Amino acid sequence: MSVAASPFRRLLLPAGALLGAAFVGIQFIHPPLENPPVTGDFQAPVAVKNIVQRACYDCHSNQTNLRWFDKVAPVYWQVSDHVKEGRAGLNFSTWQSMPSDAQKAKLWESVNQILAGAMPLSEYTLAHPEAKVSAQDVAVLKQYVASLAKNPPADTAKLNAAEQQYQHWQPGAVKPTAVPVAPNGIAYLPDYKNWQAISTTERFDNGTIRVVFGNAVAVKAIREKHINPWPNGTAFAKVAWDQLADTEGNVRPGAFKQVEYMLKDDQKYAATKGWGWARFKTPKMVPYGKDALFTTECINCHQPMKNNDFVFTQPLSH
Amino acid sequence: MKATPIALGALLALSACSQHKVPTGQRNADASLPAAFNFNKLGLRVLSTFVNRRQATTATLYGNDLARQAALGAPGATQPGEVLALITWRQQPDPNWFGARIPGALQSLELLRTGPASAARPAVRYQCFVGKDLVLKADTLHQQARIAYLLAQKPAVLP
Numbered sequence: 001m002s003v004a005a006s007p008f009r010r011l012l013l014p015a016g017a018l019l020g021a022a023f024v025g026i027q028f029i030h031p032p033l034e035n036p037p038v039t040g041d042f043q044a045p046v047a048v049k050n051i052v053q054r055a056c057y058d059c060h061s062n063q064t065n066l067r068w069f070d071k072v073a074p075v076y077w078q079v080s081d082h083v084k085e086g087r088a089g090l091n092f093s094t095w096q097s098m099p100s101d102a103q104k105a106k107l108w109e110s111v112n113q114i115l116a117g118a119m120p121l122s123e124y125t126l127a128h129p130e131a132k133v134s135a136q137d138v139a140v141l142k143q144y145v146a147s148l149a150k151n152p153p154a155d156t157a158k159l160n161a162a163e164q165q166y167q168h169w170q171p172g173a174v175k176p177t178a179v180p181v182a183p184n185g186i187a188y189l190p191d192y193k194n195w196q197a198i199s200t201t202e203r204f205d206n207g208t209i210r211v212v213f214g215n216a217v218a219v220k221a222i223r224e225k226h227i228n229p230w231p232n233g234t235a236f237a238k239v240a241w242d243q244l245a246d247t248e249g250n251v252r253p254g255a256f257k258q259v260e261y262m263l264k265d266d267q268k269y270a271a272t273k274g275w276g277w278a279r280f281k282t283p284k285m286v287p288y289g290k291d292a293l294f295t296t297e298c299i300n301c302h303q304p305m306k307n308n309d310f311v312f313t314q315p316l317s318h
Numbered sequence: 319m320k321a322t323p324i325a326l327g328a329l330l331a332l333s334a335c336s337q338h339k340v341p342t343g344q345r346n347a348d349a350s351l352p353a354a355f356n357f358n359k360l361g362l363r364v365l366s367t368f369v370n371r372r373q374a375t376t377a378t379l380y381g382n383d384l385a386r387q388a389a390l391g392a393p394g395a396t397q398p399g400e401v402l403a404l405i406t407w408r409q410q411p412d413p414n415w416f417g418a419r420i421p422g423a424l425q426s427l428e429l430l431r432t433g434p435a436s437a438a439r440p441a442v443r444y445q446c447f448v449g450k451d452l453v454l455k456a457d458t459l460h461q462q463a464r465i466a467y468l469l470a471q472k473p474a475v476l477p
Contacts, residue, residue: 108416108417111416111417112415112416112417115416116414142416145416145417149417162475165475166472166475169475169477170390193363193364193476194363196358197364197367197378197380199346199349199420199421200367200376200378200420200421201412201418201419201420202369202376202409202418202419202420203417203418204417204418204419205416205417205418206417209367209369210367211364211367211378213364219358222345223353225343225345227343227345228342228343239474239476241474241475243369245371248372249370249371249372250368250369250370250371251368251369251370251371252366252367252368252474253366253367253474253475255475256474256475256476256477259477283475283477285477304414305414307342308342308343308414312412312414312415313414314344314345314346314412314413314414314420315345315346316345316346316347316349316350316351316421317345317350317351317353318350318351318357318358
């Protein structure tokens with residue numbers, strides 16, 4: 001043992017010293033992480049606000065509270081990146097700058113991220129157990145967001161908007177001069193109307209009704225039960241309309257809001273989780289997103305489904 | 319320093335565990351049509367979708383080209399050769415999204431076909447198939463009301 005140990009010690013000691021020096025050295029690489037001013041803080045009943053502050057604010061507000069162990073490199077670098085990404089995706093300190101519909105959508109999305117176990121990040125709660133969201137906390141949050149969902153019978157404005165849009169729409173008559181293209185290069189695919197419906201959704205969180213279409217590749221994959229991962233060539237189109245409800249509770253589609261695509265190609269779209277993402281809004285098919293980075297938003301929302309090839313829809317077969 | 323790989327391993331294990339709640343690779347079997355029904359052979363396209371909040375059902379309306387043209391036209395513009403199908407499901411909460419309801423158990427498939435005119439009006443054949451196995455319903459009660467309902471639906475805007 002001792003004969004063998006001595007060359008080891010000769011190597012280990014300098015190696016250890018070197019690592020120690022490196023550890024001290026990297027502490028000087030400390031990109032600043034500021035807390036910008038709070039311009040419009042999130043408002044909610046106290047019970048809700050407390051949970052959100054405790055579980056989300058470290059990464060999703062300008063009131064980040066780093067503990068000493070968060071400030072030690074290399075952990076600090078990761079923490080710092082998480083906070084920057086967290087704020088970019090959702091910042092409760094600039095909450096009031098968002099329109100009310102967007103606020104509601106963010107809250108529903110956040111609750112769903114928590115329900116799926118995607119948030120708070122497990123590496124964060126490991127070091128900050130107080131940020132964990134209990135079953136009781138989840139119940140409080142669910143009840144709160146549910147209280148925000150109001151889907152009354154359609155008013156005149158909604159009925160008129162739907163009627164006007166319907167009058168201007170004739171299938172086959174819409175021939176745009178140029179095919180709209182999303183900032184990531186994905187073009188609007190008019191053929192989705194000929195694909196098969198693989199599900200329908202009533203979204204009471206945002207007052208829409210939806211049909212999810214799948215192309216022939218998708219339909220074949222469903223029939224053969226090969227849907228995780230989905231094969232290359234799979235294409236989905238999800239269409240959303242306003243809900244038009246009458247006083248009897250019958251809901252039909254009103255104004256067309258958008259069509260969203262997911263196109264599978266694990267090579268071509270490797271950088272965006274194997275899917276090409278696009279959204280076109282209104283019957284004019286206005287591409288969504290300022291630049292190609294809009295796909296971050298798509299991926300963040302679909303992140304809880306990462307073990308399901310990023311797909312929310314449970315498809316049915318005909 | 320040995321603790322680092324162990325801690326990293328534990329982190330990875332934990333983050334993997336936290337994802338287990340989400341069902342993966344699942345089809346919506348309850349809502350699927352029996353393959354033997356061969357619905358796709360009808361070659362229909364989606365015309366619209368509906369929800370009945372009181373009955374907690376959701377439905378998708380399909381039609382062939384003639385049915386779509388007729389639905390887009392003036393009321394009562396029925397012509398021979400139209401095929402309309404309305405599939406209705408019980409709703410169930412979306413397991414992947416709190417805030418959504420999706421098709422659950424298959425409830426019925428109504429099929430309407432218009433034939434050559436008799437006495438200046440196209441003959442309408444209506445069939446209703448019910449349950450998981452889509453068994454043809456013998457009962458003809460409410461048929462006229464259902465025919466009128468199906469023929470009155472406007473297509474959803476699909477630009």
